[in-house]
Amino acid sequence: MDYNVLRTLSEYMNFTLEFDEDKGVYFGSVLANGSATGSLGKIVRGEVDMGGNHRFIEDLGSADYQHTLPSFIEDLCIVVHKAGSKPRWLAILGCFKWEVWLCILITYVICAISWSIRERMVEKDIDYTKAHLEIFAIAFSIPVKVKIRSKFILSVCLYLNIITVSIFQGNYIKSLNIVQYYKEIDTLEEFIHSGYQISTSLVNIFDGIDSVIYSKLKERIIDSSDADIPSLYRTASSTNIAALLSKRNAEMFEKTIKDSEGNPVFHMVKQCPVTHLYGYLLRKNSPFIPKINAILQKLKEGGWMSKWLNDDYQYNLVDRVEMEYRHDFEFKGLDLSGIQIAIYILIVGTVLSVVVFCMELLWWRIIFS
Known part of the structure; x- marks a missing residue:
């Protein structure tokens, strides 16, 4: 979607796109000393004119950038590790x-x-x-x-x-x-009682919401602004750290990322806590802001934003994630683990039968003696 938006802007505003691509550079944030990192830092320092990826519209703690008008709105959902599978003998x-x-x-x-x-x-x-x-x-x-x-x-x-x-x-x-899996976490109350913590750079996401549940959610936030490992990777490798993602990303990762056995790794909590606006970042007081906002508004009203977003997630991102994360796995036939409960019942029944038989022999010996 982002490339289509930038291409449309370049056609209507008659400029040539020059991409500044640095691998390993994420969205970025403002540090305690006031300096900015990632793509936000490049915008603040004037190295680029505009951020090429849409991001949350929020106060990032710096006065040297400016958001465009919202391009779309989407729910933010909590992603946790998939619940453990039940033992085969419970089948x-x-x-x-x-x-x-x-x-x-x-x-x-x-x-x-x-x-x-x-x-x-x-x-x-x-x-x-x-x-x-x-x-x-x-x-x-x-x-x-x-x-x-x-x-x-x-x-x-x-x-x-x-x-x-x-x-x-x-x-x-x-x-x-x-x-078969154990019960998944699907409500915010269940999430609070689960002991999970939320790894996210949006440390103020629950501010201004007067609710006991949201107050407890805020207490569980871990600031991941300076983390070297993305929140989703931390969720994959831990059973007590959750990530906060857009609903589309959460559903996509839930369906596509598998472990070595072909089982899902993530689970999206069905009750999403907040809804957020998305837009683009530009340099403060950029002369292009009025024109860019006008074009973005027309694209939004014409349904092009929704179309590009759906196409992006349905075709491009899903294929890329499957190729990057999905491990090869083979279908396995049933083995003895599938009949564990039958074997256990047979063993217990045999032992009880022998015990009862011995007690009957002893009882008859006592009577006839």
Whole structure:
């Protein structure tokens, strides 16, 4: 977008573009001693006439620069590290919500009680343990020989088994193939309670907002004006440092930057704290300001700013980020880690069976002795 804006300005104002490109020079800020760094410093010192990249319209602490009229407006959002993935053995518990698990358990208990009552109506001397085991076997498709006295109860158990097992198998395979994550941070209150700190050069971004939440957000700001590492890199390498980015950038990084396993690295907090204006920087009292503002206003009203911005993010930046940050990864087949919970259940069940069997032998020996 910035190149299209500069090209349009040069055509309408009849000047030749000369770019001053220094690798490693960022937007810059004003230091405590009053000197400016980055592209802001070049504008203040008169080395360039205009900043070629749009940036936040704010008071940077120097009187030797001037903003243009706002070219567009956008939300500023907090970007945190992606929540950790759940262990594979928890996949079986994620097949249903806890409410569904509870309903299945209650339904089984009701069927078992109904089956026991029906058996008691026929046989006065009934073994309730046997009745519960029979209904358990019917509900989970375990071969068992029973006397069919109530077709209704048996039909209910069989239909319950078909529906539950089918949904369970589908959800279980889905849980094994899709990485499950713990709950993400999506509100400002959740962010405050998470213990994250915000790395940004906009240390005064929350000033003037009378709110308890914003006061706590301000307390968590870490000034990154003099940092050698960009805030987003610090977020990628830490689990307690967040970055403050425009919504478009945040969504783009969230979708494109992956780790070596192909999983997302960042997560954007859905509730964005502030909305900010963007513009360009020029030298103080530059004679080009009135003409540039007039052209920018026409481009904004004509929808060209929005078009160029969308094209820029959709085609150019996304492709560049994927090439620069995305690691190659291979699809992996299911391994034994996918059936951990089944192995654990088998081990626990075998151990309990052996213990119960030994207790029964001991009990019979005591009785017959």
